[in-house]
Amino acid sequence: MFNTEDKYAFGRDKKESERLNAQHKLLSRVTQHTLLHPSIPITKDDVLSIADIATGTGIWLEDVSKVLDKAQVKSYCHGFDISAEQFPEEKSENIQFSIQDITAPFPKEHWNRYDIVHVRLVIAAIGESDYKTAIDNISAILKPGGFLQWEEIDEETYISEDNPVIWEIRRCFDFSLKAEGKCFQASAKVASECTAAGFLDVLRLGYRSDATDDPHLRADTEQRLAAIMNTLYASLLLRSGQVPDGETASKRAGELVEQHHRLCAEGLSPPLTIMRVVAQKPLDAPL
Numbered sequence: 001m002f003n004t005e006d007k008y009a010f011g012r013d014k015k016e017s018e019r020l021n022a023q024h025k026l027l028s029r030v031t032q033h034t035l036l037h038p039s040i041p042i043t044k045d046d047v048l049s050i051a052d053i054a055t056g057t058g059i060w061l062e063d064v065s066k067v068l069d070k071a072q073v074k075s076y077c078h079g080f081d082i083s084a085e086q087f088p089e090e091k092s093e094n095i096q097f098s099i100q101d102i103t104a105p106f107p108k109e110h111w112n113r114y115d116i117v118h119v120r121l122v123i124a125a126i127g128e129s130d131y132k133t134a135i136d137n138i139s140a141i142l143k144p145g146g147f148l149q150w151e152e153i154d155e156e157t158y159i160s161e162d163n164p165v166i167w168e169i170r171r172c173f174d175f176s177l178k179a180e181g182k183c184f185q186a187s188a189k190v191a192s193e194c195t196a197a198g199f200l201d202v203l204r205l206g207y208r209s210d211a212t213d214d215p216h217l218r219a220d221t222e223q224r225l226a227a228i229m230n231t232l233y234a235s236l237l238l239r240s241g242q243v244p245d246g247e248t249a250s251k252r253a254g255e256l257v258e259q260h261h262r263l264c265a266e267g268l269s270p271p272l273t274i275m276r277v278v279a280q281k282p283l284d285a286p287l
């Protein structure tokens with residue numbers, strides 16, 4: 001049931017694809033439907049080219065493409081992922097998909113090609129030392145003056161003064177990610193690597209789920225968090241040897257989910273913060 005072999009800590013079955021798509025809808029609402037940060041210019045004059053790396057089911061790209069279409073902005077979209085398992089079965093005309101590891105150089109045809117590169121949720125997939133290489137690879141495929149937007153659910157997402165479920169998730173993620181050489185401070189790492197690589201106007205911001213006036217967001221956030229406990233939390237417990245087998249991992253996750261539901265019913269519903277980094281490749285970067 002849990003994936004302990006792959007460097008990537010999640011599975012890639014149909015259920016996981018549904019979870020990613022549901023999570024995307026929630027994240028869009030938390031970021032107040034700004035799929036792209038307003039500082040990223042959208043021009044109507046040319047075809048806007050957008051890459052989404054670690055695209056999963058391609059759900060973000062699909063939504064961005066629809067929004068641009070509505071605004072009559074022509075776009076070319078390309079989704080990359082280390083695995084094709086979750087790529088959509090139905091292909092749309094202006095979205096291409098390719099297998100590509102973010103830590104490996106992209107084929108030459110993609111160099112200096114994209115106005116925007118988007119990455120989301122690779123915290124459980126890449127090692128701390130991979131971030132620098134990933135930023136270099138992204139820089140290579142961005143046009144000079146192009147923008148990177150990278151989003152993570154990381155250490156700053158799980159903060160609560162009074163909720164023991166959040167403390168436990170935080171403890172488990174910190175322990176397990178460290179044990180795998182991964183980085184719980186993902187957005188801070190992305191921002192510092194962007195700065196070191198010479199990107200301009202590096203911006204790191206958090207979107208809080210309790211900062212919107214969406215009346216259903218609280219209940220939906222509670223539900224998504226329970227889904228994370230049943231998947232990533234359980235998987236990390238097992239992968240880092242904190243439990244002996246999958247059955248015990250599921251049991252521990254189930255107990256935590258129950259405790260979560262009890263606390264939410266008492267009004268201790270934890271808000272989540274989605275971290276976003278936006279940065280621009282310099283216009284005078286060498287081609």
Ligand SMILES: C[S@@+](CC[C@H](N)C(=O)[O-])C[C@H]1O[C@@H](n2cnc3c(N)ncnc32)[C@H](O)[C@@H]1O
Binds near residue numbers: 054083100
């Ligand atoms: C949690 S999913 C996020 C998917 C999508 N970005 C989203 O937000 O819905 C992480 C994705 O990263 C992909 N992945 C893992 N390691 C990767 C790597 N080294 N290079 C590119 N993609 C990778 C996985 O296959 C998976 O599709």
